[in-house]
Amino acid sequence: MERAAKEENTKSVAPTTETTPSHFIRNIVSEDLKQGKNQGRVHTRFPPEPNGYLHIGHAKSICLNFGLAAEFNGLCNLRFDDTNPSKEDVEYVDSIKADVRWLGFDWDEREFYASDYFEQLYEFALQLIKAGNAYVCDLNADQIREYRGTLTEPGKNSPYRNRSVEENLDLFERMRMGEFADGGRTLRAKIDMASPNLNMRDPVMYRILRATHHRTGDKWCIYPTYDFAHGQSDSIEGITHSICTLEFEDHRPLYDWFLDQLNVHHPQQIEFARLNLTYTALSKRKLLQLVQQKHVTGWDDPRMPTLAGLRRRGYTPQAIRVFCERIGVAKRNSNVDIAMLEHCLREDLNRRALRVMAVLRPLRVVIENYPDSQTEELEAVNNPEDPSMGTRKVPFSRVLYIEQDDFREEPPRGFFRLSPGREVRLRYAYIIKCVNVVKDPETGVVTELRCTYDPETKSGSSQSNRKVKATIHWASAAHAIEAEVRLYEHLFTKEDPDDVAEGSNWLANVNPKSLEKLKLCRLEPILATAKRGELYQFERLGYFCVDSVDSSPGALVFNRTVTLRDTWARIEKTQKKR
Numbered sequence: 386m387e388r389a390a391k392e393e394n395t396k397s398v399a400p401t402t403e404t405t406p407s408h409f410i411r412n413i414v415s416e417d418l419k420q421g422k423n424q425g426r427v428h429t430r431f432p433p434e435p436n437g438y439l440h441i442g443h444a445k446s447i448c449l450n451f452g453l454a455a456e457f458n459g460l461c462n463l464r465f466d467d468t469n470p471s472k473e474d475v476e477y478v479d480s481i482k483a484d485v486r487w488l489g490f491d492w493d494e495r496e497f498y499a500s501d502y503f504e505q506l507y508e509f510a511l512q513l514i515k516a517g518n519a520y521v522c523d524l525n526a527d528q529i530r531e532y533r534g535t536l537t538e539p540g541k542n543s544p545y546r547n548r549s550v551e552e553n554l555d556l557f558e559r560m561r562m563g564e565f566a567d568g569g570r571t572l573r574a575k576i577d578m579a580s581p582n583l584n585m586r587d588p589v590m591y592r593i594l595r596a597t598h599h600r601t602g603d604k605w606c607i608y609p610t611y612d613f614a615h616g617q618s619d620s621i622e623g624i625t626h627s628i629c630t631l632e633f634e635d636h637r638p639l640y641d642w643f644l645d646q647l648n649v650h651h652p653q654q655i656e657f658a659r660l661n662l663t664y665t666a667l668s669k670r671k672l673l674q675l676v677q678q679k680h681v682t683g684w685d686d687p688r689m690p691t692l693a694g695l696r697r698r699g700y701t702p703q704a705i706r707v708f709c710e711r712i713g714v715a716k717r718n719s720n721v722d723i724a725m726l727e728h729c730l731r732e733d734l735n736r737r738a739l740r741v742m743a744v745l746r747p748l749r750v751v752i753e754n755y756p757d758s759q760t761e762e763l764e765a766v767n768n769p770e771d772p773s774m775g776t777r778k779v780p781f782s783r784v785l786y787i788e789q790d791d792f793r794e795e796p797p798r799g800f801f802r803l804s805p806g807r808e809v810r811l812r813y814a815y816i817i818k819c820v821n822v823v824k825d826p827e828t829g830v831v832t833e834l835r836c837t838y839d840p841e842t843k844s845g846s847s848q849s850n851r852k853v854k855a856t857i858h859w860a861s862a863a864h865a866i867e868a869e870v871r872l873y874e875h876l877f878t879k880e881d882p883d884d885v886a887e888g889s890n891w892l893a894n895v896n897p898k899s900l901e902k903l904k905l906c907r908l909e910p911i912l913a914t915a916k917r918g919e920l921y922q923f924e925r926l927g928y929f930c931v932d933s934v935d936s937s938p939g940a941l942v943f944n945r946t947v948t949l950r951d952t953w954a955r956i957e958k959t960q961k962k963r
């Protein structure tokens with residue numbers, strides 16, 4: 386089973402040039418190849434910092450980097466930019482690897498870490514000091530900020546800027562040896578405190594930090610900054626195209642400066658717009674906050690936009706890859722409608738999900754004229770989109786459950802499902818008629834419907850053509866299994882989670898109704914053997930998958946992955962508005 390899924394994965398990763406619209410990065414790479422740049426090599430990398438789980442935004446970058454490499458016969462590395470030990474962890478490294486693999490990409494043996502280059506980066510730093518291009522500074526973080534100036538005002542030179550090379554070499558070595566307190570000194574690039582680009586105002590290259598690194602342990606007490614490590618790491622790996630998001634555009638002059646001063650291989654940096662999604666927060670810092678403050682149950686909560694969350698929710702790698710292809714790659718920031726992601730998912734699940742019947746909010750129905758002892762096995766289609774998936778048997782008997790929503794004692798205009806005196810078809814079964822309504826004498830709540838069935842109307846039989854206005858799903862009470870079903874709404878109530886009143890913060894937009902747990906749902910018996918992660922369509926209700934954490938045989942838990950379009954809800958809404 387696992388093997389079959391994997392094969393399908395690899396197949397659809399292959400670039401489909403006829404159907405894929407081109408984009409500016411693909412054009413650049415293709416042009417570079419034509420010009421014979423980089424000796425005809427294409428080498429990209431996906432460079433996550435292991436300080437959180439990957440999210441759908443990262444998927445865009447993964448698909449782009451691995452996709453271009455595959456398309457142009459190149460290579461793509463997985464490189465962890467692990468320069469900040471206080472926030473990084475092997476848990477994140479492991480999850481990132483699992484998620485990239487799950488998406489369908491492979492980095493072979495090219496799993497790299499910026500921390501593997503710490504010694505080389507230190508050598509680079511010495512080289513810059515020796516050339517008079519870096520100095521040890523005694524200003525603390527606040528002072529550095531103060532000296533930096535603003536967008537409208539130039540910065541001021543650090544009083545330590547003109548230390549001699551010898552003194553700088555001595556101090557930098559002693560920084561490494563652990564002679565100074567955390568934050569006590571930094572190594573800074575000597576560029577230009579008056580540069581209009583703030584990144585060029587003598588940026589910090591090294592800081593003193595006594596934190597145990599997930600790979601180098603306590604070997605180092607100085608760590609390179611991201612800005613000093615990133616470009617050099619790309620260079621060391623022989624990357625040809627360093628693809629990153631727009632916020633790094635202003636850092637490019639600095640990266641160029643380092644590489645030029647060091648006179649090493651110079652990858653070409655290309656920036657693209659990051660993915661933003663409506664009703665979704667896509668920042669690891671925010672996602673971490675949601676986890677830590679327990680707004681969700683963890684990084685893999687099915688409401689999270691993390692790949693782990695989406696997977697648990699029932700998203701398929703195929704759907705995510707198609708989505709990433711369709712949104713394209715552009716230079717300008719924009720907001721993608723989450724409905725588009727859901728659309729890609731429906732398209733994929735529609736093709737492959739087994740259809741079953743499940744009643745989420747059960748209402749008991751007794752068919753008065755159906756023999757008490759009788760059970761029929763009715764034939765049901767597994768997937769109308771794919772006849773090769775075959776058919777199955779669904780048991781039918783005298784006592785059934787239908788959806789509470791499918792009955793209205795006083796049907797509003799346009800409601801064609803069951804109501805007193807009305808007929809409705811039970812999917813794959815018979816036409817039934819509601820003859821009586823049983824209520825709780827105290828509360829007035831409808832507890833049971835008494836119905837009759839027309840034996841001549843069995844689906845597939847000669848009389849089955851008799852028209853009724855609606856078909857509803859059901860489950861046989863004696864045969865159904867019980868399960869918990871979890872329904873989800875967007876995690877945020879606002880399209881833009883950051884859209885908050887003054888004095889409030891984005892967490893105020895967390896949707897208190899984003900999760901609803903329904904216990905005692907009644908499912909078709911075939912689901913008794915459903916395995917974690919399996920996907921189904923519950924007819925009329927949406928796509929659901931078996932929860933990979935909380936579900937177990939005999940105590941099944943399903944997540945609603947995504948709804949089907951509910952036209953009735955739309956009609957009802959417009960009617961209410963009138």
Ligand code: ATP
Pocket residue numbers: 431432433434435441442443445446628629630658659660661667668669670
């Ligand atoms: P976040 O902003 O969520 O904290 P990050 O950029 O700090 O993410 P990294 O680990 O540095 O996280 O990201 C790895 C790669 O993924 C980077 O090249 C980054 O540009 C890219 N990336 C991150 N977020 C997005 C996004 N929303 N859309 C596209 N690419 C992204």
Ligand code: MG
Pocket residue numbers: 434
């Ligand atoms: Mg980043």
